[in-house]
Every structure is written in structure tokens, then in C-alpha cells.
Amino acid sequence: MKNNLSLHTITRIAVFIILSFSLYLLFAGHNNPGGGFIGALMAASAIVLLYVSFDLKTIKSVLPFYYPYFIATGLILAMGTGVSSVLFGYPFLTQFFKYATLPILGEVELTTALVFDIGVFIVVIGVALLIITTIAEDDA
């Protein structure tokens, strides 16, 4: 067994920084640089950093997810926002927005594009991690 103490310590701190940055990119995405795709790639890189720093068996017991379900959930969410605007008589993928006042955040702009972006986020995380773990599990 190799001694990777410094890498493990750095990873435990850096993963949370990268994950919070990815959430920032997701929510900044509508009017600023960012968006669901970029945020999901950052989140996937954080989880891949966990895989690289620890090993496949440990992270599988920590994150016991079956990644194809992520792809299906995200696609249903993203398509649902498109289809729901059709149900109300608007063209496919029409977006609506409303300014609302939330308790802590103050006045925020709530859009249906954010729900679409969250769907893209979940799809991209699922695809990236599915590809990487499938390649890593392959017998060399």
C-alpha cells in the first residue's frame, strides 16, 4: 500500500472548493460566463480527482450511484421544461422568468432556463463519470 498522505489531505479540501465553484458556475450561467455544461465538467473533475487520489473501490462505497440513471433523470428534466411550454400553448423551449424575493438571497431572477441547465448539469456529470469509470474498470 502506497503512502499518499499529502495527496489525500489536499484532495479532501480541494474537492469541496471545486464542487462549490461548479455550483457557482451553474447558477451564474444565465447572464454571465458559465452554465450547466461547464459547471458539470468542473464537478466531474472534482469527482475524478477523488477517484485518482483514492481508488475505485473506496469511492464506489462513498458514492454508490449508478451513473446511467443520472443521464435519464437529467434528460427527463431538460425535456420536461421544453415540453411544459408546449402544454401551455407556447413554442417548444420558450423560457419564462419572474423576479422573486427570497428570504436570504434577496431579489433573484427565477427562470425556467435554470431548470433546463440543471438537467444539462446532471446529464453531463453522468456521461463524464460513466465514461471514465468504465475505462478505469477495463482489464488492462
Add this chain to the structure above:
Amino acid sequence: MLDTVAWIVLVILSVAILLCFIRMIKGPTMFDRIVALDLLGITMIGFVGMLMIIQDTLVYTEILLVLGILSFFGTVALSKYMEGGVIIDRDSD
């Protein structure tokens, strides 16, 4: 005054990036190339920071964070590859 200093710093950082490239191409061993890649990422963070000072803007801050994360991650992955030939271990015990 600050503008002149910032341009001089940009020129010096460009020379540093060029030297990193030369080390990456020439580097006798793979470890030299890995260290040069890490240093290239850090130097590019400084370069973009100076560019933000010159243009007096804040829109490049995400680039700084992404560059730092990707350079750290690339260094870790390449070092792991050079150490054992396997990037993601099946079972490290």
C-alpha cells in the same frame, strides 16, 4: 505608472511561459515536463491577472479558478501515471 509596470510584467511573464514551453519540449525526463506544465499553468494565472489589472475588469476571474483547478488536476494525474502506470487504482490496499 501602474500601466507601464503592468506591461513590463506581462513581457517578463511571456518570457517565462516561453521558457516553460522550451523545457516541456526539450525536457530530458518526463518529470521535467510535468513540473514545466504545472509552472506553465501558474504563470498563465499570473498573466491573466495582469491582463485583468490592465483592462480594469473582473470578467476573467472564472478563468483564473478554472486554470488553477485544471493545472493542479493535470499535475496530479500525470504524476500518478508516471509513478505506477495506472491513474485510477482498482483497489489500493
